[in-house]
Amino acid sequence: MLAEIKGINEECGVFGIWGHDKAAELAYYGLHAMQHRGQEGAGVVVNNGTSLKSYKGLGLVNDVFKQAKFDELTGLVAVGHVRYSTQGGKVIENVQPLLFRAQAGSLALAHNGNIMNAHKLRGELEEEGSIFQSSSDTEVLAHLIKRAGNHVNEEIISNALNQLVGAYAYLILTEEKMYAAVDPAGIRPLSIGRLGEAYVVASETCAFDQIGATFKREILPGELVTIDDSGVKSTRFAMRGKRSMCAMEYVYLSRPDSNVNYVNIHTARKKMGMELAKEAPANADIVIGVPDSSISAAIGYAEESGLPYEMGIIKNRYVGRTFIQPSQELREQGVKMKLSPVRGIIEGKRVVMIDDSIVRGTTSRRIVHMLKAAGAREVHVRIASPAIQNPCYYGIDMSTKKELIAANNSLRGICEEIGADSLSYLSESGLEQAIVKDKTIHQGICTACMTGKYPVKEEGEKEISYMS
Numbered sequence: 001m002l003a004e005i006k007g008i009n010e011e012c013g014v015f016g017i018w019g020h021d022k023a024a025e026l027a028y029y030g031l032h033a034m035q036h037r038g039q040e041g042a043g044v045v046v047n048n049g050t051s052l053k054s055y056k057g058l059g060l061v062n063d064v065f066k067q068a069k070f071d072e073l074t075g076l077v078a079v080g081h082v083r084y085s086t087q088g089g090k091v092i093e094n095v096q097p098l099l100f101r102a103q104a105g106s107l108a109l110a111h112n113g114n115i116m117n118a119h120k121l122r123g124e125l126e127e128e129g130s131i132f133q134s135s136s137d138t139e140v141l142a143h144l145i146k147r148a149g150n151h152v153n154e155e156i157i158s159n160a161l162n163q164l165v166g167a168y169a170y171l172i173l174t175e176e177k178m179y180a181a182v183d184p185a186g187i188r189p190l191s192i193g194r195l196g197e198a199y200v201v202a203s204e205t206c207a208f209d210q211i212g213a214t215f216k217r218e219i220l221p222g223e224l225v226t227i228d229d230s231g232v233k234s235t236r237f238a239m240r241g242k243r244s245m246c247a248m249e250y251v252y253l254s255r256p257d258s259n260v261n262y263v264n265i266h267t268a269r270k271k272m273g274m275e276l277a278k279e280a281p282a283n284a285d286i287v288i289g290v291p292d293s294s295i296s297a298a299i300g301y302a303e304e305s306g307l308p309y310e311m312g313i314i315k316n317r318y319v320g321r322t323f324i325q326p327s328q329e330l331r332e333q334g335v336k337m338k339l340s341p342v343r344g345i346i347e348g349k350r351v352v353m354i355d356d357s358i359v360r361g362t363t364s365r366r367i368v369h370m371l372k373a374a375g376a377r378e379v380h381v382r383i384a385s386p387a388i389q390n391p392c393y394y395g396i397d398m399s400t401k402k403e404l405i406a407a408n409n410s411l412r413g414i415c416e417e418i419g420a421d422s423l424s425y426l427s428e429s430g431l432e433q434a435i436v437k438d439k440t441i442h443q444g445i446c447t448a449c450m451t452g453k454y455p456v457k458e459e460g461e462k463e464i465s466y467m468s
Helices: 023-033 061-065 118-127 139-147 154-161 206-211 247-253 265-279 295-305 328-338 362-373 411-418 428-435
Strands: 013-018 041-047 052-058 077-083 098-100 107-115 166-173 178-182 191-195 198-202 214-218 223-228 231-236 286-289 313-315 339-341 350-355 378-383 422-425
Touching (some): 013 023, 013 166, 013 178, 013 223, 023 041, 023 061, 023 198, 041 061, 052 061, 077 166, 098 139, 118 139, 139 166, 154 178, 191 206, 198 223, 247 265, 247 428, 265 295, 265 428, 286 295, 295 350, 339 362, 350 362, 362 378, 411 422
Parallel strands (some): 350 378, 378 422
Antiparallel strands (some): 013 077, 041 052, 041 077, 098 107, 107 166, 166 178, 178 223, 191 214
16 A cells, blocks of 8 residues: 555645636645645645735645635736645645746745755755745746746746646646646646636646636647646647556556546546456455555456455444554554455455555555454455556655555565565556556556656766655
C-alpha cells in the first residue's frame, strides 16, 4: 500500500474557477472533493477584479474553512489547493496557493508535482537577488516569471515553464487572467470543465461532479491554457511526445469516480484485477480487497476468477489515510485503527487478498497477520500493479531503493517477509492493457517506479542516479 511510504509530494490537488459569483465557495467544495490528495493544508486565493486575497491554513479542508467568512472572499475568480508536503515540511508558509504582491500586480500559484531542478534554479535566482518566502519548489516558477518582466503574459510564462524539469500541473492567477499548464510529458493530470458560463480547472474530474460542472477536456502535455472574460485560449509552450500519465494515479492516487486522461479510475482498477486473475489465479475460497483503492481490483479479480467477492476487511471511516501522518509511529498506529477483519467472513477460508501495491511491506505484513489471527486458513496476496523497485522523482517521495522491499528481495523473499502463502504481482503489460485504451499520442503511462524507464531526465543525465 502507498500508505507505507514516507510521504507523497504528488499528493496535492489544484482547483480553479473563472466567472462565477460564488467562486470561493465552489473552490471549497472542489477542494473537499479532492481531500484525498492532501490533508496537511488547504487554501484559496480569490480575485475580486482589482486585487487578490488569500485564505489558507493547516489541516483538513473543513477545519481550514470552518472559520472562513465567505462574504469577505468576494470575486468571480478563485484558485485553490490541497497539500501533502515533503519539501519544506508542514508549515503555513508552504501552504498553497502562494501569493506574491508587486507594484505591477499580484501573482498566485497552485502546483501539483515536483520540480527536479528546483534546487539548481533556486540557487541561480538567489544569486541574482531573489528572496524566497517558502522552501517549496513551487515558488521557483514565480521568480522565473517575475525575473522576465512585470507584465505577465503567455510568452513570459512559457519561457519560465521551459526552464523547469519535472512533473507539474500549475494554476497561475493574476488580476486579469488565469493560466493552467501541464508538463511536456503529461505526467500530472489537469482537466477543464464548464459550470454554466464559468470555466473550471481541476486535478480530478470528481471535483467537477461535486459542484455540478461538466467535463470538457484534458489539458494536454506542454499546453498552456489562458482563461479570461473572453474565453479560453490555448498555447503550446513545449513540443509534446507520447503522454506519460503517472500510473499510480490509476493504481492508487485518484478517486474511483474520477476520469484521468479519458479513462475512468474504477474501470481501470477493475480491469487490473481481471488481468491479475488471468496471470495469477489462486486456489482459494473468497476474494477480498484492502479498502479503499483495492476494492475495484478485487471485484475484477473475483469476476474473472469466478470466486465470490466478500467484504473481509472493514475500514474505519473516521481514520484518515495512514500515509498522511507525518511520522512513522503515527502511521503504524493508524493502520491498527484503520482496518478490521470480518472474522465471520474469513474464518476457516482460503483468502485471496487484493492490494494495490507493496512499498515497504510493513503494512502488508500486518494485514496478512491480522487475517490469519482472525482465522483465515491461507492468505494469497495478489498485487494489482507491478512491483515498485525504483525511486520516483516526479512527486512520490521514494528517493532511495533501500526503502523499497521489491528492490531488495526476491518474490519469494517478499512473500516470506509479509507472511503470505503465495504472492504475485500484475505484469507491466497487464497494467498497460487495463489502462491504455489506444496507442495515440494522448495515451501512455509513466511506470518509472516499477520499470526504471524514466520519461523525464535532467539535462545531461543519461540515467537518473543523483538521488539513489
